[in-house]
Amino acid sequence: MLFKMLILAAIIAGVYYFFIKAKPSTKPDEETLVECEKCHTFVSSKEAIIKDGKYYCSKECAGVK
Ligand SMILES: [Zn+2]
Incomplete structure (x- = not known):
């Protein structure tokens, strides 16, 4: 149960990190x-x-x- 929660937390953190990291690089000139x-x-x-x-x-x- 705890192991599943850790994996879920890691996935959520990974998705968050991906979106925050990807956002500025998509339109560097305009943003x-x-x-x-x-x-x-x-x-x-x-x-x-x-x-x-x-x-x-x-x-x-x-x-x-
Ligand atoms: Zn000024």
């Missing part, structure tokens, strides 16, 4: 959030502006005109 260096707003890496190796949410924060 990656980066923090704005200035106002600390989280934006997707696609929309973020990269300046001097740092991420910014907008041109205003990056100091680009």
Whole structure:
């Protein structure tokens, strides 16, 4: 009885681990959030502006005109 419960727990843990682990790797470009260096707003890496190796949410924060 205890042995069956351990196997069941291992399967559930394995499925949980698989889904948590698999989620970010499916859409790395769209799902990656980066923090704005200035106002600390989280934006997707696609929309973020990269300046001097740092991420910014907008041109205003990056100091680009
Ligand atoms: Zn910002």
